[in-house]
Amino acid sequence: MDKRKINWLILLFTIVYTVGAGIYFLSIGNYEFLLYVGILGVLIVSMIFLHKKFKFSSWVLFGSSLWGILHMLGGGLYIKGTRLYNYILFDLYSGEIPGMQILKYDQFMHFYTYVVMTFILFYIIKNYLKKDANWKVIFAILILASVGVGSMNEIIEFIPVVFFDNTGVGGYHNTLLDIIFNTLGAIVGVIWLNWKRKLV
Secondary structure, eight states: OOHHHHHHHHHHHHHHHHHHHHHHHHHHTOHHHHHHHHHHHHHHHHHHHHHHHHOOOHHHHHHHHHHHHHHHHHHHOEETTEEGGGOEEEEEEOOSSTTOOEEEHHHHHHHHHHHHHHHHHHHHHGGGOOTTOOHHHHHHHHHHHHHHHHHHHHHHHHHHHHHOSSOSOOOHHHHHHHHHHHHHHHHHHHHHHHHHHOOO
């Protein structure tokens, strides 16, 4: 199938599930995730404009779209009475401190998100690099930039805490674990890029 058609299908899929998620969260009165639906809408528009300029691959676009639907499922799907974002995928560690359970769906999502984010940032900056650029430095910058975006995400997650009495954002330990998994995702993204491009 033509790449352009694939990209349009990815966009259509993203719009459909975003609208569906918005209708669902509005119907159940989940205003926290209704806010996230609005943010997702802004991100979709942003990706459209960025794609026109930087020509992301279909895999990057699909990876971004997959993030969106996984995020919506995290807030709307329940397994045995537990919201998916709080669901423990693998019980690698369960301490006595609240929020220190590993590995939760939320942590997997932070890891996955910043693998994708690293690729997005790579597509953006590669157009401005010289042929003799030091890729070890570039990859270090990519990790730091991706983690920087992650800190913005934590600020966005803080907004519902301010405005809503009951959220699934979690406390201090949850925030630090989010940052750790963001960083791990960025590192894996860079390793993947290096392996794919054999630049270093």
